[in-house]
Amino acid sequence: MEREVVEACPNELFIGGKWQAAAGGKTLAVEDPATGTTLCEVADASPADGVAALDAAVAAQADWAATAPRERGEILRRTYELMTERADELALLMTLEMGKPVAESKGEIAYAAEFFRWFAEEAVRIDGGYQVAPNGQGRFLVMRQPVGPCLLITPWNFPAAMGARKIGPAVAAGCTMVMKPASQTPLSMLKLAELMTEAGLPAGVLNVITTSDSGGVMEPLIRDGRARKLSFTGSTQVGRKLIEQSAEQVLRTSMELGGNAPLLVFADADLDKAVDGAMLAKMRNGGEACTAANRIYVQTPLMDEFATRLAERMAALTVGRGTEEGVDVGPLIDAAQRDKVKDLVDDAITQGARVLTGASVAEGNGYFYPPTVLADVPRTARLQKEEIFGPVAPLTAFETEEEAVRMANDTEYGLVSYLFTNDLTRALRVSERLETGMIGLNQGIVSNPAAPFGGVKQSGLGREGGSTGIDEYLELKYVAINVD
8 A cells, every 4th residue: 555655646846737857857765764765756856947847837827816716715625625535645645755653644634634725715805905095085995916926845844734834825815836845755745736736726826846956946946036925934044044045036935934842831730731731742743843842841849740740651652653553653754853853862861861761762774763751951951942853852840930931931932832820810921921923821732724823033934824824925005096
């Protein structure tokens, strides 16, 4: 079944509605992170291929913008239905290229499909405005129109959802696209392009280029001037470079960048809910998520019991290949990521952190790292400052609310925080003071297609999802009317 699913997936570039090889016939290998072996080869785009994709998007823009909103919405709705019908196949494909357990992959497929359903409904709700001028001598007409061709860049950790979160509103708004998925996980996006074509998406609206040379292919497109928007999900370091490149043509930008999420557990919290929430916030996607709880702060009276329970839950998780029955945690994406997690844990241990469970790399093939809980993690440890992107839960005690908020905000990032307390006034007070774009209050998950996802500080610009998600793909135009 695994081989059939991989072989049924397209492996070429998708430009102007056609599948085609890369210029020069170059290919790149897609690896199974559970075994370290090659799953298949896909086209490795050159800068010339990137320009061809942008040419196709530009050529299709005017007709697509003029397409009826209802028609755009119906295409999105059909895509949602196709993804739902074929969830098993799509989930297995994702697990093979990314590593997460099939059950988690199915959850991501459902989550990704919801973006298409949500924006199918938003497509027919793009509104404007009409008002009388304050002096009564004229009228103001305000309309919202598609921003134009968009460049979309997605990461490897959620290979379907991160693309759907960008494609959905772009299609709904009437924008064409050049999509570049991560080189580690291109198959899910190639398959999605195939499904959207089946759903009726016209040629040139969505173009997909896979490449091992992201900078070399995408920078010329960013500087080209014909694309009018760039949306990127990935590291803050790369995001800064893309913003700098975008400045030359004054592109609209949406940036969903790194995270360093704090999770605060106050002494009055429901301990069962706090442990459950910490497991969700930490272990979604095996910890390879920008929303993962990176720093867990527990008020001293609850620390011992919380640490014991969390360590027991983490130690009970089964690590293995995501396609196997009963596996809870798959491999990390590649050797570099596994080595980074190991280095961060080793650094914390060297500085005095105590290992409650895990912290030893298993021998054998694949990029596995065990679920790990560290107690008494010092403020100077690297994993207090750097995004872990792995199944590691660092615990630090705090005494007062003021101290907890100060430690939570002591980071350049500001994507999401998690807060557990049964005190309503504290919940409101701390939520207002936390410097993040999202907060999980007594729950360990915040992502929802119907809610605005995004951060502040070095975690990015703009919002994806929710009723504001489509705004990122629309421009305002004001028409002054003389009625005399």
